[in-house]
Amino acid sequence: VHPDYGTPGIMASTGSLGHGLGMVAGMALASLNQKKYFYVLLSDGELQEGSVWESALIISSLKLNNVIVVVDNNGLQSSTRAKDTHPTLYPIDKKFASFGWNVAKCNGHDSKDIYKKIKSRSLNKPFALIAKTIKGYPVSFMQDVPEWHYKSPNKSEYLRAIMEINNL
Secondary structure (H helix, E strand, C coil): CCCCECECCCCCCCCCCCHHHHHHHHHHHHCHHHCCCEEEEEECCHHHCHHHHHHHHHHHHCCCCCEEEEEEECCEECCEEHHHHCHHHCCHHHHHHHCCCEEEEEECCCHHHHHHHHHCCCCCCCEEEEEECCCCCCCCCCCCCHHHHCCCCCHHHHHHHHHHHHCC
């Protein structure tokens, strides 16, 4: 489900793809002197929205170094593969760097790696972490299968998924 305002840690409800980074740009600008950090989770499919890149440009231009973006880079966008429909989207890390961001890459399934990369980032620019993931991980029958973007598991699929997750 989409996170809603009122959930602890959520400062704005989700809406159309691409709006989150622009909203955070305004929040970050308004609180720049308050030592607050703003985290935004984007997807590689969402990076196809022009408003994302407009926001990325203004964030670095205004030196909003309190913005941290994590890109869920699983190569899928709803029911298609981003490399097939938008092959020039990649490499994502070089695009953010060309917009004046500090960038790192990590294993998006390793919370310690994510934490380490965010904690050790340079503070002199906004930061983008490209987190390589596999959609549906770690459930064997869901991994890298686009239909699970929309599909809900039936009872037997749910039980199998829970069993696989618990056996990690």
